[in-house]
Amino acid sequence: MGQDPLPNIKAVREKNPVSTKKILYSILTGVLLTASFSLGNLDWVAWFALVPLLKAIDNESHFNAFKLGFIAGFVHFLTLIYWIIVALGVYGGLNIVISFSVLFLLCIYVSLFPGLFSFLICYMKGTRFRILMTAGIWVSLEYIRANILTGLPWCLLGYTQFENLTLIQISALVGVYGLSFLIVISNALIHRLFFDRSILGKKRILQWEMPVILLMALFTLAYGHYRLSSYSIKERSQKSIKVAIIQGNIDQSIKWNPLYQERTIDLYHQLTRKTYGFKPDLIVWPETSTPFFFQDESRFSNKVLRIAKESRADLIFGSPAYIRENMEIKLYNRAYHLSPAGEISGYYDKVHLVPFGEYVPLKRFLPFIHRLVPAAGDFSSGEKIAPLRFPHLSAGILICFEAIFPELARSQVKKGADILVNLTNDAWFGMTSAPYQHLSMSVFRAVENQRPLIRAANTGFSAFINPLGKITTRGDLFKEEVLEQQVTIGGFPLTFYARYGDLFAIAILIICLLKIFYFLCYHLYIGKKY
Numbered sequence: 001m002g003q004d005p006l007p008n009i010k011a012v013r014e015k016n017p018v019s020t021k022k023i024l025y026s027i028l029t030g031v032l033l034t035a036s037f038s039l040g041n042l043d044w045v046a047w048f049a050l051v052p053l054l055k056a057i058d059n060e061s062h063f064n065a066f067k068l069g070f071i072a073g074f075v076h077f078l079t080l081i082y083w084i085i086v087a088l089g090v091y092g093g094l095n096i097v098i099s100f101s102v103l104f105l106l107c108i109y110v111s112l113f114p115g116l117f118s119f120l121i122c123y124m125k126g127t128r129f130r131i132l133m134t135a136g137i138w139v140s141l142e143y144i145r146a147n148i149l150t151g152l153p154w155c156l157l158g159y160t161q162f163e164n165l166t167l168i169q170i171s172a173l174v175g176v177y178g179l180s181f182l183i184v185i186s187n188a189l190i191h192r193l194f195f196d197r198s199i200l201g202k203k204r205i206l207q208w209e210m211p212v213i214l215l216m217a218l219f220t221l222a223y224g225h226y227r228l229s230s231y232s233i234k235e236r237s238q239k240s241i242k243v244a245i246i247q248g249n250i251d252q253s254i255k256w257n258p259l260y261q262e263r264t265i266d267l268y269h270q271l272t273r274k275t276y277g278f279k280p281d282l283i284v285w286p287e288t289s290t291p292f293f294f295q296d297e298s299r300f301s302n303k304v305l306r307i308a309k310e311s312r313a314d315l316i317f318g319s320p321a322y323i324r325e326n327m328e329i330k331l332y333n334r335a336y337h338l339s340p341a342g343e344i345s346g347y348y349d350k351v352h353l354v355p356f357g358e359y360v361p362l363k364r365f366l367p368f369i370h371r372l373v374p375a376a377g378d379f380s381s382g383e384k385i386a387p388l389r390f391p392h393l394s395a396g397i398l399i400c401f402e403a404i405f406p407e408l409a410r411s412q413v414k415k416g417a418d419i420l421v422n423l424t425n426d427a428w429f430g431m432t433s434a435p436y437q438h439l440s441m442s443v444f445r446a447v448e449n450q451r452p453l454i455r456a457a458n459t460g461f462s463a464f465i466n467p468l469g470k471i472t473t474r475g476d477l478f479k480e481e482v483l484e485q486q487v488t489i490g491g492f493p494l495t496f497y498a499r500y501g502d503l504f505a506i507a508i509l510i511i512c513l514l515k516i517f518y519f520l521c522y523h524l525y526i527g528k529k530y
Contacts, residue, residue: 025056030075050187069118073111083432166224174504247481252427285317309342349382
């Protein structure tokens with residue numbers, strides 16, 4: 001049998017460098033992706049942001065496709081999470097070289113996922129249902145990124161649509177991954193219709209994939225309209241409570257200075273007093289709003305107890321805490337609940353800590369690695385996830401970036417939480433886009449679980465978010481705020497997502513893994529045959 005010329009052609013193509021034009025296409029995708037997360041109502045850009053990258057990897061080798069995807073990802077993440085330099089350099093006390101190094105290393109890591117996405121798209125080019133598989137591969141990689149190692153689900157593609165109330169209702173069934181799936185379908189469809197010169201390819205789209213895509217789009221819109229129209233009817237029949245959020249706007253540079261402790265408590269007391277005319281049932285202060293160990297009896301902790309009594313409301317606030325075990329002291333990032341009688345009724349310790357910020361992963365095996373932010377403390381993870389119980393209410397607590405992990409909110413709701421309360425301190429981000437990004441992801445926790453979310457942030461954004469994901473009240477950045485609102489509670493059943501979690505994303509991942517395994521076996525078989 002004569003030698004198959006195909007391997008030689010492949011070898012030539014593997015050596016071809018990536019053209020400048022295609023690199024520019026990849027850079028354009030990176031810029032468009034970041035723009036879709038921007039503050040200027042550019043969420044619609046997400047629906048075609050990947051098209052330049054898909055065009056760039058057309059007829060490219062697998063390795064070149066990976067490089068183009070990696071470039072797109074690096075540009076995107078570098079312009080998206082640039083605020084890490086502010087968090088580490090300005091507030092973390094690290095020099096600019098180390099801050100930039102951390103940013104670059106993190107960008108390199110997360111850029112591997114769009115690189116692998118591009119590689120797999122080229123590898124599985126001949127598959128049927130190519131548009132659906134393209135979306136499936138993207139969602140599978142998002143799910144892996146969100147769960148591998150410590151998990152990094154920051155700004156998944158679906159989060160771009162947080163202000164589109166009709167579309168985001170689908171997350172009550174399939175989570176944020178369902179919306180990412182639809183967005184990538186849109187990108188792949190535009191690419192195939194406008195840049196695929198194959199008549200056969202377009203015929204396959206119209207014959208097989210287009211009906212499926214249309215059904216998915218119609219179902220998403222219909223379900224969104226149904227949820228929006230039925231909510232107002234349900235809301236009228238539910239009870240409500242009065243809630244007040246206190247945003248102290250304490251500068252991060254002085255927050256832990258002992259000289260400012262009394263001034264901080266006096267400020268929270270002053271702002272809390274402004275709510276007394278509203279007669280709140282619940283008052284919420286942000287993460288570590290008391291910059292001392294509340295558990296130690298002191299004039300500061302006694303003052304907080306008196307504030308709770310004076311307000312005649314339940315008070316939730318953040319404070320560092322510790323436990324002595326043998327000769328070891330364990331630190332915790334804690335949320336306390338004080339009753340109107342000024343008694344500690346319960347507390348929640350943060351379960352999902354910030355890696356290399358609040359703790360060092362695998363510290364026993366990596367003793368030479370230290371926390372990047374020395375001022376943050378070396379914390380231990382909380383031992384259980386359980387809502388704080390009130391006489392007629394249960395509050396599921398999410399501290400800081402725990403709000404970006406859907407499984408934590410789900411666990412709180414499945415254990416009986418009527419509301420979700422997110423305490424955070426976004427002062428670390430400074431005046432960057434990070435507080436906007438953090439808020440946008442919190443919106444989905446309300447929709448996924450059909451629960452109102454109360455967000456108290458030290459420097460903003462504090463907000464009330466209803467079960468549909470609508471931000472009904474929002475404060476400003478770096479401003480002292482008192483937000484007051486009547487919040488509807490109880491009577492909302494568990495959503496499909498709250499019951500079963502990321503069933504959709506897991507199913508997509510399994511299908512894609514099986515398809516990749518099939519392609520791998522097929523190529524190995526062809527290779528042996530020839």
